[in-house]
Amino acid sequence: MSTDNDNILFGNGDELPSNRSGNTHIQDVINLGRRQVLAGGASLGALAFLGATLPGAVQAAGQSAERLKDFPLKRRNRLPFSAVPVTRHDGISVPPGYTATTFIPWGTPISGRYPAYLEDASNSAEDQAHQTGMHHDGMHFFPINAKYGGHQSDHGLLVVNHEYIDAPLLHPNGPTVVDGKRTVVDEVRKEINAHGVSVVEIRRGVRGDWSVLPSARNRRITGATPMRIEGPAKGHALLRTRYSPSGTSTRGTLNNCANGFTPWGTYLTCEENWAGYFASQDSELPRELSRYGVRDTSRYAWETIAGDEFQRFDATRRGTDTQSDYRNEPNTFGWIVEIDPFDPDAMPVKRTALGRFAHEGLVFAPVKPGRPLVCYSGDDSQNEYIYKYVSRDRYRPLRSDGRLLDAGTLYVARFNADGSGDWLALDIDDPAFQQACAAAGVSFADQGEVLINTRLAADIAGATRMDRPEWGAVHPDNGDVYFTLTNNSARSEADAANPRAPNPYGHIIRWSEESRDYAGTRFRWNIYLMAGPQGDSRTPKGRTLDDSNILASPDGLWFDDEGRLWIQTDMSGSQLKSGPFGNNQMLVSDPRTGETKRFLVGPLGAEVTGITATPDFRTLFVNIQHPGEGSTPGNYSSSWPDGPGLRPRSATVIISRKDGKRLM
Template identity: 40%
Template sequence: MSDTSRTRASNENFLALEKYERSEDRPVPRPMARPFSDIAAARFSRRSFLQGTSSAVLALGVSGALAGCSEEGEAGIPGFNFDEIAHGVDETHHVAPGHDADILLRWGDPLFADSPPFDPENQSPAAQLKQFGYNNDFLGLTPLPFGDEESPHALLCVNHEFTNDPLMHRALSEAADPRLAYTPQMARISMAAHGGTIVEVKKTDGKWAPVTDSPFNRRISALKTEMMLDGPAAGHARLKTSADPSGRKVTGTLNNCAGGMTPWGTYLMAEENFHGYFAGSLDEHPEKRNYERVGIPGGFYPWFIADERFDINKEPNEANRFGWIVEVDPYDPASTPVKHTALGRFKHEGCETVLAEDGRVVIYSGDDQRFEYLYKFISAAAVDPGNRRANMNLLSEGTLYVARFAEDGSGEWLPLVFGENGLDASNGFESQADVLIETRRAADILDATPLDRPEDVQPNPKTGRVYAALTNNSKRGEEATDAVNPRAHNIWGQIVEITPEGGDHSARKFTWDLLVKAGNPAKPEIGAAFNEKTSANGWFACPDNLEVDPQGRLWVATDQGKGWPKASGSADGLWALSTEGETRGLGRMFFRVPVGAEMCGPRFTADGEALFLAVQHPGADGAEDYAPHGRPSTYADPATRWPDFDPAMPPRPSIVVITRKGGGKVG
């Protein structure tokens, strides 16, 4: 097929690009356990309103008690020290007074001594592979050298989740039919812009800057980077392709959303909405049941016009090679990244680690789609503090669990193990490899609890508790409502707090509570619940990424997508959120992104004196509802030109570094 005919074949696929971020809106039809909303309603209907804010903050939302909350926000949060900023939306970013917000890296910035200058009018795959990638999401930091937490050098690890092609290319803005203007070259540029960046950063006089000639700098892409598969599914027939008959090698990683850093200094990349990159038909397809359960073919990116492996009819198994957790050694730019099949295949949002009491590593991860599940993995062996190299094998073997929540506030982690609880030939599983390739279907059989789009999951090593961001679920039906939890068509989300039994993350049992129910507490019909002292700017909608800073404080980044006009009327941002005592559930707004952007990847330095933030797809979401623009945002006509505000530059996803004026801890 010629390039021209391939491009025309992508007609319908290109239109889906604009719907890509909202792909989580469509739950996959299948029989499910009781919705989490039912369980929460049953639980909280029996809880006493008189328990008080510190232990039952949700009860405050029941009778509209929050509607009269102070707009001045005079109440502070113990441990936090900043004046909050206001809700709003405009073309630039805003940070709490007393802090600086400096741009560290932008899409297209050089990463190597021989990187070409960024020219948005003359992009190429080769240039992009030497430049900072697009849509920065997860951020990780590890000191240089490893173990020296006081070093003024660090390696910054960045996920490049996806591309907003109409904001990247002038030709797509100016074409009469942009579907026909999308070319194989654009597809290859998109592949090169996906993946990740590892870049050395250095602090000088209190400010951080990239080191563009560092030998540690590296671009990881969907276009070129060779990776290994390991664990129970590696080498399985369902992972073999014409290019890789071994089933153990794969080119690239894609849609890397949140992620994690391990205690041994490696970088974990979570592959999320991998379904959107594959096109084709499932008619008589050997993986029909499997692919339907994860939404393949999504067809949001017509990459098949440049690479036939993204056509599920040409390469029936290629899609089974995505949806995993990828481990990268940032200290060795020549190392081969590893996709760990032991951690399961689903739309991973994050993979944060914590150690169990016996030293085994525990990794929590959400499956980012409405009515999907919460997972954790426990390694078979313990971390060896004196053998970093040996620790890099820890994620190759272990047990994956899925969560079931009970209405009495208890919960259980259910093992996804072949041969147990129906995960056998009677349900179409012939091995542990099958269980892990079809993790979602295995979790269905175990009667796991469907959640309201579980995204980032963040353990707090200082308290032993775990926080899970449930971003929203507009598809919850009216039948799930009641007087205590009136959250049908929930476009605001909530945060679940999980306490492992005995404080041990390897425990099978846990208890749970809701820390907040997001949305405007001044509108009783929403049913939001924050601390009663939360100000008019201290509440948020659609919690997404979570971060626990070196002091044990919780920070919440939001992602409302195109729904921001209804969910809050304000741009996304970063909030401090109290989890303890009388201020539990009290939020304060710290940072706000430009119109159309998403707040991602909060990451503190070990001393707490710098906060790295990822601002992705500025100008993209909801531009039609932004009154000063009021129309679609494109390369030629964007809703903002942040951060350059140069008429020759499109908006550019960027990393921001926050420091306190005069020095000291951020926030």
């Protein structure tokens, strides 16, 4: 999620930057690399770090480039559609021959007594607990027979994240606030219930239309749902609260941005900008709060209303020990949560071995029996890091489960100027990490404390500060990893190779692991695409972007089964309201040829985010988040999807071809 808003009452902004380390910034690495290239030949320097396929030392990710050369070039057009033009139309624009249908918007009844959505937003908190939440984000389609290895495409579970809320639109006349405090209990409960995840059983009819089934599998996981804590931090003293003196459980998941899914058929939801939900009045904050940006005010002021269910958002030390207050409640957030979508009674689990930070999503390297499980996650904040997890145990089909995510090594990335990279272990038993801690004068009691303080551990290890790492995607053919770096307004220095200071447009980076099992500690990297307007951008082949593909603030990222890269954008503020880019969009890029085209443009004020498809690739699901962002009751800047005069609603869009064939 990108926005220009600060983290203020009822704001929907990202957390403020909190990385004060002196670690190398990715732009410094790129700049240094270019200077080295220029020393060897100025004619090659302009392209070397923009993803062009260049020989020898000047290719930033030589191994990756060689793999791309090996792709068999098929004669058929891999992007067989006409590029959608830039537009500020308040609707969904797709190429000719395709249809886009709105599906399960915020407030769709899915469980309980199936309470209907009321257009004046007067639904109660209890209603909201049985309706799809607000602001759809990452999602995944599970074939109904997925647990048995099936690939059924006309019946399955659609699992959807709900990142945050627009409080002014959630209530008929906005939230009730008196002297900065909340006073209406049902309003706050409704806001908590509008967060989280929706599990919806759906079916495609013979005419291609999709419908929600009344099913016992349908359920809402909200900001109040009980959850277990597993992994190295389970039971840690820093996770003990009045609710869970043992430090083994918590309530709810919040700010669920992107997602992942496991080889054993479970869903992973990722807690991103969670720090703003908490407040502390303590004059000095412990490092596990200050390094994550907890402040003296919270985003929605939930902590200002009476009752234990709300006071848990107050992280002030009010008692004599951790069992008498909620000083540690923020430490139970910032994790990746595993959900079994097929078992409505299964308690979600927070997997602490994957680290605690502003998780954007989680993507897996190719999974092979008998080898460790490897996955990647970005910390979506300015100047934060990219991480990799390698399981201790090996993957066993039909036998492995979530315990593979509880024991392993978490690494953080260092990008070197010569196009190489290192994975630095955040392991209390690793000699290099011990040495780094000693040099920094920082100590950790155990591995649980390292993971609770993942950002600090990464600072100490010497990771490379990145321009807001967001979604990742792994190429299905060669295993190369792609990550979006959305933008970075905090960067102040630039040179000829990176003339953006700050960087408002973002780019896409990729790397190739040197080890065949992806579990090693070395990789090769380059930049795949530089976003921006014509004249200040680069395609994968080193040319400038044009009318068919200019973009800014790349965010969502996904590969289809034929290796096409789908890119979604999250522009905000002035970048969205004026300039050459129009509304947020979704593009398709072919790494084989470098061809990139705009496939979809969303409605006014909306982010295009979240993407998944049926196995037969006849149906594509895409989420449209916060249309008319910033709207207030009676003053709507978008009328999507319900029409003029009605409050805008986040929703899923179903995209298919009019002839019913595969999308491409």
